[in-house]
Amino acid sequence: SGGGIVAYADSSRPEEGSGPPQQDVPRKKKVVVLGTGWGGTSFLKNLDCSRYDVKVISPRNYFAFTPLLPSVTCGTVEARSIVEPIRRMFEKKNKDVAYYEAECFKIDAAKKAVHCRSAVGTNLDGNGDFEVDYDYLVVALGATVNTFNTPGVMEHCHFLKEVEDAQKIRKSVLDCFEKASLPNISEEEKRKILHFVVIGGGPTGVEFTAELHDFLVEDLVKIYPAIQEFVKITIIQSGEHILNTFDERIAAFAETKFQRDGIEVNTGFRVLKVSDDFITVKNKSTGGEILVPYGMAIWSAGIGTRPVITDFMNQVGQAKRRALATNEWLRVRETDGVYAIGDCSSISQRKIMEDISTIFKVADKDNSGTLTLKEISDILEDICIRYPQVELYMKSMHMLDIADLIASGVGDSHKESMVVDIEEFKNALCHVDSQVKTVPATAQVAAQQGYYLADCFNKMDHCKEHPEGPLRLSGSGGDHHNFRPFRYKHLGQFAPLGGEQAAAELPGDWVSMGHSTQWLWYSVYASKQVSWRTRVLVVSDWTRRFIFGRDSSR
Ligand code: FAD
Ligand code: MG
Ligand code: MG
Ligand code: MG
Ligand code: MG
Structure with a gap:
């Protein structure tokens, strides 16, 4: 890249006639953040930007608080209340960060550069493309919708990924009500126009359904009393239950509440095709096909891979994957300086059985060819950090300590005086890798990964000087073997269900449902806002809705 080379030359040239020559000052490493x-x-919020030359590239110059997107669809919360301008985020922290409003369409790992296309315009030659080179690349491009190539979905369904989507949905809902109010519309047609179908019973689909239902019964029926009786909401879910990533009690509570509200929940149905007037669904158990007339359909079934990620995966030998595979330190496998976080990535956890001989050697300090319980206990902490599946396995088997686990390999339990050889050690650990967990595609994970990675970047110099980190089992850590691997901490999840009720699943198998949980939801979501400005806006939107109802003008 011309620009990149020029910038490099400039920054490394000593100032003429002033002060000592600057060639001793190392050039700041270039960090490019996509998304x-x-x-x-x-x-970005956690990165010490003074250490790096930071460039941010994204077609959206704002951050969107996605958990409140369903609320935007019905005007419970205004769109502007859930977005925070990116430039304002840097300004506040006095950060010297460059932002380019552009889309990255190619990552060139060999050249260490990204190719971008401006979202706002071109130069005088009519060229909106440019190239930015990096030393470290942070890929945080998120995911896209996945239609599973179902015909008609792209053309006829709404999606709920972006702020614009939520605004379009809001307008469409109101369009349906106006259309059904016209004088020359038959009852049958009214029923069709006012049939709202939500495809996908995951958290987003369920939350949107709840919002829509509240909007209908709390606001719209009052202003459209004549057509109230024709309104219907249906959820189509291919699995056995809605909210199947939640605790069963929550799924059951949600299904019962929806039934009471008159929302039709059709589980075990798959959408085959969507046309202008009908959704063709298939009953998965009987195989029968049904035509469902509808007025508006929202597709929220599954997440897909962005083309730029697919292209990059092909370059780095990860073809046919859904997401970029990283190591436990979030570095993309087989790349130099490329990291990936959030929905576009997935961590491939190293299996303990791949390293079992190394671990045995490290533990066997006296080279006796056998391990005592003490020798194993001494490295247990390191093992648990490097291979979180060990802890999960012991927990799932109700084992209290490492002695139980090792005893399971020896076959008897003279625990304290136990001595194991490599075969017995392998036997004890051979089922542990079945507990490897993947992290979900959620905001919680993406945010924790971003925070963790910035922390590693902030300490990178320090760690280069002190390469012997806390971990003695280096495994495949590469340049990062002295950092602890990323560990996801699940803080629980909420499912707002409408009518001032919500369900929550909190750490420690704690499940809570009902009105008080909704208040917990309000307070958690207010506190999670990225700035005081959006917090005030969101809370005042909620208050306004309590007092005056939702705004039903387009
Ligand atoms: P994103 O947040 O999607 O960010 C991707 C970024 O990349 C965006 O800025 C985008 O503009 C940019 N980008 C896209 N293409 C390009 C390109 N070619 N070049 C440059 N930049 C590009 N999670 C929860 O934990 N709790 C919830 O309650 C919750 N509710 C949700 C509700 C809805 C309606 C939705 C859609 C999602 C919800 N999620 C929730 C999931 C959560 O939003 C995602 O997991 C999270 O956004 C992932 O973060 P990310 O940084 O990977 O991707
Ligand atoms: Mg987002
Ligand atoms: Mg991102
Ligand atoms: Mg992920
Ligand atoms: Mg020994």
Whole structure:
């Protein structure tokens, strides 16, 4: 890249006639961040930007608080209340960061550069493309919708990924009500126009359904009393239950509440095709096909891979994957200086059985060819940091300590005086890798990964000087073997269900449902806002809705 080379030359040239020559001052490493969503902004907020030359590239110059997007669809919260301008985030922290409003369409790992296309215009030659080179690249591009190539979905369904989507949905809902109010519309047609179908019973689909239902019964029926009786909401879910990533009690509570509200929940149905007037669904158990007339359909079934990520995966030998595979330190496998966080990535956890001989050797300090319980206990902490599946396995088997686990390999339990050889050690650990967990595609994960990665970047110099880190089992850590691997901390999840009720799943198998949980939801979501400005806006939107109802003008 011309620009990159020029910038490099400039920054390394000593100032003429002033002070000591600067060639001793190392050039700041260039960090390029792709994406300003949960992962990207969390990384930027925690990064010590004075250490790096930071450039941020994203077609959206704002961060969107996605958990409140369903509320925007019905005007419970205004769109502007959930977005925070990216430039304002840097300004506040006095950070010297460059932002380019552009889309990255190619990552060139060999050349260590990204190719971008301006979202706002071109130069005088009509060229909107440019190239930015990096030393470290942080890929936080998120995911896109996945239609599973179902015909008609792209053309006829709404999606709920972006702020614009939520605004379009809001307008469409009101369009349906106006259309059904016209004088020359038959009852049958009214029923069709006012049939709202939500495809996908995951958290987003369920939350949107709840919002829509509240909007209908609390606001719209009052202003459209004549057509109230024709309104219907249906959820189509291919699995056995809605909210199937939640605790069963929550799924059951949600299904019962929806039934009471008159929302039709059709589980075990798959959408085959969407046309202008009908959705063709298939009953998965009987195989029968049904035509469902509808007025408006929202597709929220599954997340897909962005083309730029697919292209990059092909370059780095990760073809046919859904997301970029990283190591436990979030570095993309087989790349130099490329990291990936959030929905576009997935961590491939190293299996303990791949390193079992190394671990045995490290533990066997006296080279006796056998391990005592003490020798094993001494490295247990390191093992648990490097291979979180060990702890999960012991927990799932109700084992209290490492002695139980090792005894399971020896076959008897003279625990304290136990001595194991490599075969017995392998036997004890051979089922542990079945507990490897993947992290979900959520804001919580993306934010924690962004924070973690920035922390590693902030300490990178320090760690180069002190390469012997806390971990003695280096495994495949590469340049990062002295950092602790990323560990996801699940803080629980909420499912707002409408009618001032919510369900929550909190750490320690704690499940809570009902009205008080909704208040917990309000307070958690207010506190999670990225700035006081959006916090005030969101809370005042909620208050306004309590007092005056939602705004039903377009
Ligand atoms: P994103 O936040 O999607 O960010 C991707 C960024 O990349 C965006 O800034 C985008 O503009 C940018 N970008 C896209 N393409 C390009 C390109 N070619 N070049 C440059 N930049 C590009 N999670 C929860 O934990 N709790 C919830 O309650 C919750 N509710 C949700 C509700 C809805 C309606 C939705 C859609 C999602 C919800 N999620 C929730 C999931 C959560 O939003 C995602 O997991 C999270 O956004 C992932 O963060 P990310 O940084 O990977 O991607
Ligand atoms: Mg992001
Ligand atoms: Mg986001
Ligand atoms: Mg992920
Ligand atoms: Mg020994």
